[in-house]
Amino acid sequence: METPAEGERPWQSYNTVYTNAKAGMEGVDKEKVQRIVYEMSKGSKYFENEQRKEAFIKQKIESLRAQVDKLTDKDISHFQMIANKRILELEASRDLSKIWLHTDMDAFYAAVESLEKPSLQGKPIAVGGLSMISTANYEARKFGVRAAMPGFIACKLCPDLIFVPTNFEKYTFYSELTRKVFRRYDPEFISTSLDEAYLNITDVCINRGISSDEVAGELRNAIFEETGLTCSAGVAPNLMLAKVCSDINKPNGQFILPNDRTAIMTFISSLPIRKIGGIGKVTEHMFRDVLGIKTCEDMLQKGAFLCALFLSSSSDFFLSVGLGLGRTETPELRMRKSISSERTFRATDDEDFLFQKLGDIAETLSNDMKEKGLSGRTLTLKLKTDSFEVRTRATSLQKCIQSKEDILSCASRILKAELPLSLRLIGLRMSHFNDDKNSPVDPMQKSIVGFLSGEGANFSAMPSKKQDCLETSDKIEDQEGPDFSEGHSMQYVEFDSTADDDHTVTRKDDRFSLLCESHGSDSSSIAKKFKINDSYLVETKPNESVEPNELTHSVEAQSTQIEEAGLIWVDDYICSVCGIEMPPSFIMERGEHSDYHLAEMLQKEETSYRRCHLAHEGRFEHSAAHNRESVRKKQKCSPKEVKHIPIEAFFSKCKKNS
DNA sequence: GGGGGAAGGACCA
């Protein structure tokens, strides 16, 4: 964001969620709205906080741009090859057999209020208050008023705006009426909020021999007849596209995207990425400023950069968006993971007031938990300071609690430790519920036994066929996935620290096969070269499975080999020690990366030396050892931790190692 | 090294 001194029209760069166009705001004078929003916000603590956040993002964008600038033509063609391969694999997974319908009620809360009070019809109304608006009807949107906008700004944009307080009982009642209609078309419809739902209408279309267009029209009519409210609908082969489609002809309209690849690719080609669920303001900003990506099609065209800068799990998502792919099966029902309550108030440091508020919130939370039969053992206190800084402080208890007294006593202890502080919000969240023991373990945190048995193996970056072939040893003989070397198959094996083998090969993800291809060598020759992430891809023959304990040579031996040989960049891109990919042009980053491994090695040596000597002396200086460990952890930014990259770090794969 | 807690951030309706 520019400061006023930096431009003649500083408001143009002040973009908040409510300066973006929403359905019904097409004819709005965007410049005027931006100027008013800017002028009314300027100088406030909220504005200052937004500037801080914006500056932070800008700083990240700058460093990411620098990374992109370092990519050479050779790097780009390397990653282009990877992107092309992934695109082909993703394309092969395309499923056009399902018909999904997404419905979205038009300005739901405002429409319900107008329905119940006809005198409001035709007038601009906003549901909410002077501090915040939940929904604005289409008359109000013509003035630039929209959900998530502070009411006092909305008043300035539309002086005749009528405010109506929220009434969730009413909205829930009407929501239930719409759900009765949904059930007739899909008993297993997915409700994502009071006013939105996904329906699988494949069977309805087939059984009744009617088009999806007719089903959508019929459903919308039924909703109008039974509730008096209008809705919009989108039909597409997957959930992601259906959601995008329902927004196209809003309000009171529908859009059908045929189950046809060409139609999908045409549709997606000019679609702004922000329309896609999961891509918000920050990601949009970064994509635009770092890679010049604005539309979904750009995602495909910049595929090489996406693969160069992101991990496969992230780049796969972006490439899928570019191909118009999305979920086609009904997602499994998920259990609630937390429950919370929070209140905003005028910023104050009056401790009596703050503890009073805390008591009120504890009571609300306790009542909500009792109503839902929940008790939990992790309590999180959320605080927002008068400068809009958000802090959370969590504590886990020995037993599950539910009563106001228990919650308040625990929350008070945490709050006390934070005071004195001027606050404008306090919130409490309870998680780790009593029945959590029945919930599945995080698939990312599996035991070695679980990993070997294939239970919940998570290879999100891999196509399903390849997952099958990598999950269990006994499946290997039947695997249909691509062979890495002719007549052989590869098994992914989690290693123990005593194992090693001449036949072991390392592999982080499916880029391995490309590595083989680009080397012009078979996997087994590469197999003998390096290890990644302490996981080894073991060369096996058909009908031959490998137990981890069959891998007899020691990792230490291999490590020694690496140390002796030093770190090498396989194929000029892949670190032989940890497997991270880094283009040859990233000279400084590579230097830092080598330093990291060197430091790690020295530390290991030092640790074993000390352990040996201390053991010999018969005493352990626990605290000193602990301190050294702490220092190590503080230094750590392990290149082995390359499983996930947060949104802001999407591009910083290489930087992580610095 | 795995498991899990804590903290913070992105995103959504």
Added chain:
DNA sequence: TTCCTGGTCCTTCCCCC
């Protein structure tokens, strides 16, 4: 003068076993 609420998921960092 005034910028929400409630939820999920992901990632990093850290500590303990």
